[in-house]
Amino acid sequence: MSYKVGYLGPAATFTHLAVTKFFEDHAEHVPFLTIPQCMDAAADGKIDLAVVPLENALEGSVNLTIDYLVHEQPLSIIGEIVAPIQQHLMVHPSREDSWEDAERVYSHSHAIAQCHKFLHHQLPKAKYEYATSTGAAAKYIQEHPEENIAVVANELAAEEYNLKIVRKNIHDYTHNHTRFAVLHPNQHTYIKTKLNKITDRTTLMITLPSDQSGALHQVLSAFSWRKLNLSKIESRPMKTGLGNYFFIIDIDMKMDDVLIPGAMAELEALGCSVRTLGTYSAYSI
Amino acid sequence: MSYKVGYLGPAATFTHLAVTKFFEDHAEHVPFLTIPQCMDAAADGKIDLAVVPLENALEGSVNLTIDYLVHEQPLSIIGEIVAPIQQHLMVHPSREDSWEDAERVYSHSHAIAQCHKFLHHQLPKAKYEYATSTGAAAKYIQEHPEENIAVVANELAAEEYNLKIVRKNIHDYTHNHTRFAVLHPNQHTYIKTKLNKITDRTTLMITLPSDQSGALHQVLSAFSWRKLNLSKIESRPMKTGLGNYFFIIDIDMKMDDVLIPGAMAELEALGCSVRTLGTYSAYSI
Numbered sequence: 001m002s003y004k005v006g007y008l009g010p011a012a013t014f015t016h017l018a019v020t021k022f023f024e025d026h027a028e029h030v031p032f033l034t035i036p037q038c039m040d041a042a043a044d045g046k047i048d049l050a051v052v053p054l055e056n057a058l059e060g061s062v063n064l065t066i067d068y069l070v071h072e073q074p075l076s077i078i079g080e081i082v083a084p085i086q087q088h089l090m091v092h093p094s095r096e097d098s099w100e101d102a103e104r105v106y107s108h109s110h111a112i113a114q115c116h117k118f119l120h121h122q123l124p125k126a127k128y129e130y131a132t133s134t135g136a137a138a139k140y141i142q143e144h145p146e147e148n149i150a151v152v153a154n155e156l157a158a159e160e161y162n163l164k165i166v167r168k169n170i171h172d173y174t175h176n177h178t179r180f181a182v183l184h185p186n187q188h189t190y191i192k193t194k195l196n197k198i199t200d201r202t203t204l205m206i207t208l209p210s211d212q213s214g215a216l217h218q219v220l221s222a223f224s225w226r227k228l229n230l231s232k233i234e235s236r237p238m239k240t241g242l243g244n245y246f247f248i249i250d251i252d253m254k255m256d257d258v259l260i261p262g263a264m265a266e267l268e269a270l271g272c273s274v275r276t277l278g279t280y281s282a283y284s285i
Numbered sequence: 286m287s288y289k290v291g292y293l294g295p296a297a298t299f300t301h302l303a304v305t306k307f308f309e310d311h312a313e314h315v316p317f318l319t320i321p322q323c324m325d326a327a328a329d330g331k332i333d334l335a336v337v338p339l340e341n342a343l344e345g346s347v348n349l350t351i352d353y354l355v356h357e358q359p360l361s362i363i364g365e366i367v368a369p370i371q372q373h374l375m376v377h378p379s380r381e382d383s384w385e386d387a388e389r390v391y392s393h394s395h396a397i398a399q400c401h402k403f404l405h406h407q408l409p410k411a412k413y414e415y416a417t418s419t420g421a422a423a424k425y426i427q428e429h430p431e432e433n434i435a436v437v438a439n440e441l442a443a444e445e446y447n448l449k450i451v452r453k454n455i456h457d458y459t460h461n462h463t464r465f466a467v468l469h470p471n472q473h474t475y476i477k478t479k480l481n482k483i484t485d486r487t488t489l490m491i492t493l494p495s496d497q498s499g500a501l502h503q504v505l506s507a508f509s510w511r512k513l514n515l516s517k518i519e520s521r522p523m524k525t526g527l528g529n530y531f532f533i534i535d536i537d538m539k540m541d542d543v544l545i546p547g548a549m550a551e552l553e554a555l556g557c558s559v560r561t562l563g564t565y566s567a568y569s570i
Contacts (some may be wrong), residue, residue, distance in 0.1 A: 023437030177524045217505040224502040234520045241460045
């Protein structure tokens with residue numbers, strides 16, 4: 001059987017790179033221009049699975065993915081791909097010798113932020129412009145050789161769009177990784193990969209009842225006394241006004257019959273609302 | 286005495302709007318193209334104060350401000366301005382009757398995200414392009430009337446750049462506000478405004494020692510048993526690898542002699558590192 005896997009495109013984004021490694025040959029890859037479009041297609045059954053970025057080690061959660069999952073399109077996370085992020089500076093081949101004169105740097109805002117020091121020193125006069133993805137930025141300069149632009153993107157993008165890499169590994173911090181989520185409407189869906197499993201995880205969304213400080217302390221108690229290890233806790237605004245947050249929590253184990261359901265039942269009894277965003281395995285490239 | 290106040294420009298950004306209301310006439314306003322450039326100028330004494338966006342009620346913290354404050358330029362928050370955010374769709378006057386044919390929508394990524402539903406329904410075929418600020422996007426179409434673009438920005442931008450508002454209040458959620466931070470190298474700096482004070486605040490940055498789940502629970506205990514009310518807790522990646530976070534905490538009072546220093550001393554004894562990012566009053570427009 002061949003899967004139809006949607007991803008944040010165009011071709012040669014970091015998401016595409018993750019999809020290529022995770023699914024190998026037994027999948028058809030379908031690019032989407034935005035994260036919501038990709039997630040909508042999975043919900044509507046136009047594709048079998050959606051792969052979108054979830055969190056970057058430097059920039060934090062990809063807010064659009066989290067917010068769309070929470071507020072608009074309740075898909076389940078059924079798998080995670082952790083991929084190293086290596087950024088390169090590239091230009092149209094006709095500008096290989098004059099790249100230092102680039103007037104603009106074009107890329108995804110996260111990619112530009114990840115290379116801030118390099119760009120600040122090597123291209124101090126260039127203006128930054130933001131694309132929907134690194135792949136989209138690379139595609140743009142292939143199609144607009146007359147514009148004096150440099151792009152920050154990955155190696156696959158240089159190949160795909162026939163660009164010249166003029167500086168390799170320009171990211172400020174090493175050990176940069178991104179987590180990609182594999183999404184499906186049904187939580188009980190099994191996917192196969194040859195990648196190495198690094199851990200099991202359960203991701204919960206928790207909304208607190210009222211008084212922030214005491215309530216969050218209680219929430220953490222429910223996990224702490226059960227020795228459930230949280231590898232992530234992140235807050236996001238509820239979109240109902242300044243100061244109202246929900247929390248995304250990652251527990252380093254799959255949903256069991258006793259501990260996690262016990263903690264969830266306690267939290268609900270305390271007036272919290274709790275939703276399981278997914279219970280899945282994480283694999284590393 | 287007249288202050289020299291730097292802000293995230295160009296003219297007519299939401300930050301500029303906040304500066305105008307906060308300082309009234311007794312200040313000279315200096316626009317900067319990026320948040321780091323504005324903060325660097327305040328640290329170097331080229332301006333007296335820097336005003337930059339800190340947190341939006343819908344999109345969450347402005348990561349660039351938080352990260353630059355924490356990792357690069359340790360200024361103090363000495364004041365906060367809370368401003369309502371109202372977004373309008375505007376075009377070059379020559380396109381007033383054909384705005385529905387716009388091929389691209391240009392604005393800050395937060396502004397586009399805030400109007401996602403409106404744009405999705407009213408301009409379904411338009412591509413999104415991201416500018417460094419709403420003001421910069423408005424300035425761009427004033428200078429490029431030949432391009433078929435619509436811009437999302439505020440009323441001040443329509444005036445400043447002589448654009449035509451074709452749809453008012455296109456933001457998806459009402460009650461949208463942004464918090465702006467007034468920054469200065471010295472924490473003990475007094476600023477005057479005629480705006481109404483809404484609360485006092487102390488903002489701390491806390492780094493946990495090791496095991497996430499138990500440690501954060503302990504940290505919150507130190508505030509909880511002192512009945513110190515936290516109006517915000519947000520995690521950001523440490524930039525040292527996936528799963529390493531620091532926390533930004535807002536306490537709803539100014540630094541005192543007993544309670545907050547007591548909590549901070551306990552946290553340090555537990556192996557946390559704690560830094561005061563500011564203790565200040567928040568004012569509402």
